[in-house]
Amino acid sequence: PNWTSAGTYTDIRFETSGDGLARISLNRPEKRNAFRPLTVQELCDAFNRVRDDPSIGVVLFTGAGPAADGVWSFCAGGDQSVRGDGGYLDDSGLPRLNVLDLQRIIRSLPKVVIALVAGYAIGGGQVLHLLCDLSLAAENAVFGQTGPRVGSFDGGFGAGYLARVVGQRKAREIWFLCRRYDAAQALAMGLVNAVVPLEDLEREGVAWAREVLQHSPTAIRCLKAAFNAETDGLAGIQELAGQATHLFYRTSEGQEGRNAFLEKRDPDFSGNAWLP
Numbered sequence: 486p487n488w489t490s491a492g493t494y495t496d497i498r499f500e501t502s503g504d505g506l507a508r509i510s511l512n513r514p515e516k517r518n519a520f521r522p523l524t525v526q527e528l529c530d531a532f533n534r535v536r537d538d539p540s541i542g543v544v545l546f547t548g549a550g551p552a553a554d555g556v557w558s559f560c561a562g563g564d565q566s567v568r569g570d571g572g573y574l575d576d577s578g579l580p581r582l583n584v585l586d587l588q589r590i591i592r593s594l595p596k597v598v599i600a601l602v603a604g605y606a607i608g609g610g611q612v613l614h615l616l617c618d619l620s621l622a623a624e625n626a627v628f629g630q631t632g633p634r635v636g637s638f639d640g641g642f643g644a645g646y647l648a649r650v651v652g653q654r655k656a657r658e659i660w661f662l663c664r665r666y667d668a669a670q671a672l673a674m675g676l677v678n679a680v681v682p683l684e685d686l687e688r689e690g691v692a693w694a695r696e697v698l699q700h701s702p703t704a705i706r707c708l709k710a711a712f713n714a715e716t717d718g719l720a721g722i723q724e725l726a727g728q729a730t731h732l733f734y735r736t737s738e739g740q741e742g743r744n745a746f747l748e749k750r751d752p753d754f755s756g757n758a759w760l761p
């Protein structure tokens with residue numbers, strides 16, 4: 486793709502291809518792409534811009550690299566050096582856990598997010614890759630949780646959704662033992678969709694994205710909402726129902742209700758059958 490910068494940020498890069506793709510990259514490789522509140526704020530902004538751009542259908546979410554020492558990382562989770570006594574501190578000293586907002590944005594984005602994981606996906610970074618719709622791992626990918634070691638835990642999607650993806654046994658092992666898992670192990674437990682050589686990661690991600698882009702945007706967004714509804718309770722049903730309302734607004738039946746109100750008359754739905 487012909488990537489063009491689509492915004493000026495400090496901790497991330499946001500690029501678009503002009504033909505349906507966006508690429509969002511964590512860009513703190515010397516910190517193993519750990520996120521601080523600013524990083525998360527910038528990611529939320531970029532993902533929200535993707536949401537509002539009808540020309541974009543698929544986002545590749547990745548980590549810039551390698552670092553000067555040659556090590557790759559997708560994301561090493563929350564930046565422990567700005568972790569205050571009540572959360573991760575922003576420049577004004579306010580403690581935040583704003584990565585939870587980012588998780589919701591990725592989850593609810595009515596487009597496909599593909600994680601491209603080279604190197605470490607640890608802690609909150611492992612949860613971010615988990616929340617992407619699809620995940621491709623480079624052969625050097627390393628996954629794991631550290632919360633019980635560093636005094637943290639993600640009991641939301643990080644625990645419950647992980648258990649849905651890899652099963653309760655494996656999810657408990659991942660969190661209770663804080664081991665590291667290589668790409669082959671991640672594939673075997675269903676944590677990633679495929680493993681590819683590092684040099685092919687971007688190309689493979691673009692190929693998967695372009696396959697998605699051939700398909701019906703409405704079918705894809707309804708399916709994403711349906712998968713979420715199966716796990717996300719009433720918030721998931723809200724998303725799926727929102728897709729139904731979205732489609733209903735585009736029918737003459739839906740529009741008749743609006744027209745009747747604006748024209749101060751009774752609605753006439755008689756042209757619409759009570760189908761089986």
Ligand code: 1HA
Nearest residue numbers: 516517519561562563564565566605608609631637638639
């Ligand atoms: O659990 C949550 C949350 C739960 C609920 C709600 C919100 C949450 C938000 C976040 C999180 C978390 O993410 S908790 C988990 C935080 N992350 C970690 O515990 C991982 C810490 N990092 C590592 O274990 C290792 O660095 C590594 C396995 C990823 C890489 O190891 P390696 O290759 O040996 O590199 P290392 O020398 O350790 O790191 C390179 C540089 O990057 C170091 O900086 P330097 O000494 O060169 O100045 C290192 O300090 C820095 N770095 C790496 N990870 C982090 C980090 N700095 C700050 N925070 C990090 N997470």
